[in-house]
Amino acid sequence: MTIYLPIAELSVNVLIILGMGAAVGFLSGMFGVGGGFLITPLLIFYNIPPVVAVATGANQVVASSISGAITHFRRGTIDIKLGTVLLLGGLAGATLGIWIFAALRRIGQLDLVISLAYVLLLGSVGSLMLAESISALRRAKRNETMPLRRPGHHGWIHRLPLKVRFKKSKIYLSIIPVAGLGFCIGILTSVMGVGGGFIMVPAMIYLLRIPTNVVVGTSLFQIIFVSAYTVIVQATANYTVDIVLAFVLMIAGVIGAQYGVRVGQKLRGEQLRALLALLVLAVGIRLAVELVLPPADIYSVISSGSGF
Template sequence: MDLYLPVANLSVNALVIVLLGAGVGFLSGMFGVGGGFLTTPLLIFYGIPPTVAAASAATQVTGSSVSGVIAHMRRGGVDFRMGAVLVVGGVIGSGVGAILFRWLQSAGQIDTVIALVYVIMLGSIGSLMARESLNAVLALRSGEAVKPKKRRHHPLIASLPMRWRFYRSGLYISPFGPLILGFVTGILTMLLGVGGGFIMVPAMLYILGMGTQVVVGTSLFQILFVTMVTTMLHSVTTRAVDIVLAVLLLVGGVVGAQWGARFAQKLRPEYLRLCLAAIVLLVAARMAMGLGFRPDEIYSVQHL
């Protein structure tokens, strides 16, 4: 069944979009990460304009984060004080990202920048994940125990002034650290349509030194509010949010996430992380190939 996307200005197969959302939702439920960093590239591969793909993916991340935040709140897994600081930084970053988005869009470079940043970001993160997961798998096969990393904040965080107590996270650090982290995530959310959890969670663990019991819930808390603000900014400034596309993705994502969570219980976490790293690297390689392709028509006329 073909549906017309009014903002993207093209017709798509609704079943394909729902299945794409279900596939990303399945991976999200299986690996425990937001699917925004995979949704945008996959939509671009399907033919959706990068600006519409990024804006609509942010809308999908907002909807899929609600249930996760509620679940973590019920078990006390959200540090609301830390989350508030991250949200403030994320909102400011979203505003800056909106300015960058409009500037790049007016310069005609937004599509190239989105693809280039994805290649760099996914390639570096996928490489780090692959190295860590390979070491874990090799240690598992050899019977050696992997030594857990000590939880402590980075020396740069310790040098920042005006410390606050974040009781639920067990930290006594400056709020400027999480404020900067939220700021960077807000810019990425606006430009790329990602929730930022795959960057924020490792940063919260190894840079801020937060406890593992509150990291995921606090990250989802920040993602929920920042993606809400990002969606509104896209609707007002870029007008690139396609609500039909977002609804189709959300329907598939909700169903796929349930199946992914069940499937994840049957596999060891070391192999899950290795599979996720392989998927991230494959997407990065495909985006890099797209940057080097010569189009059939070098020049085209675009109606503004």
């Protein structure tokens, strides 16, 4: 069963697209990530043009994140105040990222930049996460605990000004690193079509020292609004959002996310991080292989628009 995608200008198997959306939605709910780091490469692997994959993938991120965030909201595991600070930084970053996206598209380097950025980002983040997860699993096996900081000893982040007390997360922290993290995620969302949860979740846990039980829901809260903003601007300014593709992905993603949340609640934090790290690395390796292998079609026909 095939459907035609008007913006991507090709026909695709709707069952494959539904499967992609459901799988990414499941992972979104289980890991607390938007899923864009996975859906965008999957769409590219399926021959969807990268510019369309990035913009449309962000739409699926919104759907999956909403579904997962609703569940976390009901359980009271979202820090709205912290999420709002992340959101403000994210909107600013997304605005800059959309400008970068348009500039790269004009000079014809967008596809290459997207692929290279994914390989570098997923490879580095996945490697760091996997190393930490293996270390945590070993400590858990030996019944060891992670060394705690000495009382009164704080890193440079805790010495920054403009501190605010986030009661839900039980932390007293400057809004500068929080907004800065949101800003960086906003750029990634608009340029690469990712929700950014695979970076934001580890950063919130290890860098900002936010409790794990609040991190996932708060991450999804920020991802919803930044991704939605990106989709709207990409659709109106760059005309790269394929509504048909987005609708199919959205339906499947919402369903998959509900099941993902249930599974995620049954796994330990170390196990979740290890699985996410392996997934991130697998996608990065697959993209790297695509970059070095020769294309199947070396030559392509481009219409000049002259009528001949």
